Amino acid sequence: AQSVTQLGSHVSVSEGALVLLRCNYSSSVPPYLFWYVQYPNQGLQLLLKYTSAATLVKGINGFEAEFKKSETSFHLTKPSAHMSDAAEYFCAVSRFSGGYNKLIFGAGTRLAVHP
Amino acid sequence: NAGVTQTPKFQVLKTGQSMTLQCAQDMNHNSMYWYRQDPGMGLRLIYYSASEGTTDKGEVPNGYNVSRLNKREFSLRLESAAPSQTSVYFCASRTGSFNQPQHFGDGTRLSIL
Numbered sequence: 323a324q325s326v327t328q329l330g331s332h333v334s335v336s337e338g339a340l341v342l343l344r345c346n347y348s349s350s351v352p353p354y355l356f357w358y359v360q361y362p363n364q365g366l367q368l369l370l371k372y373t374s375a376a377t378l379v380k381g382i383n384g385f386e387a388e389f390k391k392s393e394t395s396f397h398l399t400k401p402s403a404h405m406s407d408a409a410e411y412f413c414a415v416s417r418f419s420g421g422y423n424k425l426i427f428g429a430g431t432r433l434a435v436h437p
Numbered sequence: 438n439a440g441v442t443q444t445p446k447f448q449v450l451k452t453g454q455s456m457t458l459q460c461a462q463d464m465n466h467n468s469m470y471w472y473r474q475d476p477g478m479g480l481r482l483i484y485y486s487a488s489e490g491t492t493d494k495g496e497v498p499n500g501y502n503v504s505r506l507n508k509r510e511f512s513l514r515l516e517s518a519a520p521s522q523t524s525v526y527f528c529a530s531r532t533g534s535f536n537q538p539q540h541f542g543d544g545t546r547l548s549i550l
Contacts, residue, residue, distance in 0.1 A: 331477065354536045365441070365527055365541035366480075373536040412479060416536070423468070423487075423531070424495070425539055427479035 326415050328428035335435055341385075341400040343431045345413030348394060354416035355396045356425070357387055361409045369411075372396060383407070408435045439463050443528050443542035450518045450549045458513040458545050460528030466540070467533040469511035471495075471503060473524040474544070480527065486511055488533075518549045 329344040347353055354373050358366040370381025377389045387398045396413060413428040444459045462469065467488045472480040482495030486505040500522060502514045511530075515522060525546050529539040 356538055358541075363543075365543045366529075367541070368538045371536075371538055424470075424482060424485065425480075427481075429477055429479045 326413050326426055326428040328411075328413050328431050330431055331429065332432050332434065335403045335433070337405055337435055337437055338402050341398070341403045341407065341433065343398040343411050343413075343433065345387075345396045345398065345428060346394055347396060347413075347415045349415060355387075355389065356414045356416070357381065357385070357396075357398050358412045358414060359383075359409050360412065360430075366412060369398070403433075403435045405435050405437070408433055441528055441530055441540055441542035443526075443545050445545060446543065447546045448548070450515075450547065452518060452520060452549060454518050454549075455514065455516050456518065457515075458526055458528075458547075459510070460512065460542060461510045462528075462530040462540070463509065464530060464532075464540065465508070466530035467508070468531045468539075469505065470529040470531075470539060471501075471511070471513045472527045472529065473497065473522075474527060475524050483513065483526075520549050523547060523549045 325348050327346045356371045357369040360366050370379045372379050372389045380386045385400045410430045410432045412430045414425045417424050441462045470485045471483040474480050481497050484503040486492045489508045504512045525544045527544050528542045531539045
């Protein structure tokens with residue numbers, strides 16, 4: 323079975339500081355992995371995806387994530403936080419079951435950015 | 438370029454009432470999904486439709502029904518609403534490709550008193 327664990331339900335950083343949001347997955351086969359961002363009162367927006375090409379994936383808004391098979395991790399980073407990065411972030415793994423593809427989401431990490 | 442459109446955006450119901458949440462996508466996607474989002478639990482899949490004419494249960498289907506009306510539209514029905522169904526509901530769609538992301542609507546915020 324595939325699942326996703328996001329370490330830390332809340333993360334707080336100063337503006338200009340490094341952002342690190344952690345995601346670990348369990349999968350019996352090479353996974354497809356995604357990071358989504360959700361701003362208040364909005365739907366989920368795709369930040370980036372890993373689909374077995376380059377292990378370092380660059381996304382929108384300056385975010386990137388590195389796939390590490392040995393650690394079963396797909397952590398999200400941004401070198402310098404901006405106030406507009408305050409949102410909730412979800413890691414997800416694609417699961418193929420019963421002939422269909424589904425997304426399994428982590429519980430989410432709420433990022434706060436303070437001046 | 439609307440993407441995934443959900444209606445209504447907000448709704449308040451009384452226990453026992455019924456209602457249908459509407460979802461439409463204009464990206465010609467084969468697959469469509471309904472999720473509910475509750476604090477600290479991420480998104481949980483209620484039902485999905487891999488293609489027009491097919492539907493299947495997800496993690497939390499009890500108390501819900503769905504209809505894939507055509508390729509564009511996928512509705513979610515609550516026959517007899519319960520307070521436990523108070524949540525934010527998201528519709529999503531995706532192409533048939535396994536490695537492609539899902540695209541989400543802005544959600545329906547549903548409160549059941």
